[in-house]
Amino acid sequence: xxxxxxxxxxxxxxxxxQDQATGKKNTRPRPGDVSICWKCFELGIYEQDLSxxxxxxxxxxxxxxxPSIKEALRVxxxxxxxxxAMKKLExxx
Numbered sequence: 001x002x003x004x005x006x007x008x009x010x011x012x013x014x015x016x017x018q019d020q021a022t023g024k025k026n027t028r029p030r031p032g033d034v035s036i037c038w039k040c041f042e043l044g045i046y047e048q049d050l051s052x053x054x055x056x057x058x059x060x061x062x063x064x065x066x067p068s069i070k071e072a073l074r075v076x077x078x079x080x081x082x083x084x085a086m087k088k089l090e091x092x093x
Contacts, residue, residue, distance in 0.1 A: 004083065005029065012054045013042035022082035024090065034063060036076045043069070 005028040007021045016039040021029045029035070035044040035052055043063055044052035055063060063069045072089060079085035 007050060009035075009050065009052050011037040011040060011042065012044050012052050013037060014040040016040070020082075022086050024086070034069065036072060038076070038082065041073065041077055043073075 004020050004022045006019065007029060009018050009021075010016065011018060014037060016037055018035075018037070021035065023029065023033075029046045029050055031046050031048045031050070033046045034055075035046060036042075037044065043055055043060065045055050045059065047053055054060075071092070072085075075088050076082075076085045079088065
């Protein structure tokens with residue numbers, strides 16, 4: 001079952017306020033983890049203070065070549081809610 005964590009941050013691409021993060025069971029975001037925005041579907045990277053930043057061009061290229069990230073983006077774009085996306089991703093692993 002996905003875990004939802006209350007966490008106030010803003011998408012570094014579209015400035016959408018995000019008040020929670022949904023991830024694998026019993027996890028919460030850590031510095032360096034990747035986030036997908038539910039408004040613009042762009043990737044963000046968690047900083048030490050758990051704010052989000054845009055990935056560098058090299059990081060973005062590496063992320064977009066990662067099969068797990070590609071699948072997470074596909075599932076996210078085709079889901080209605082974060083928990084729905086996480087359930088789909090967890091059922092595939």
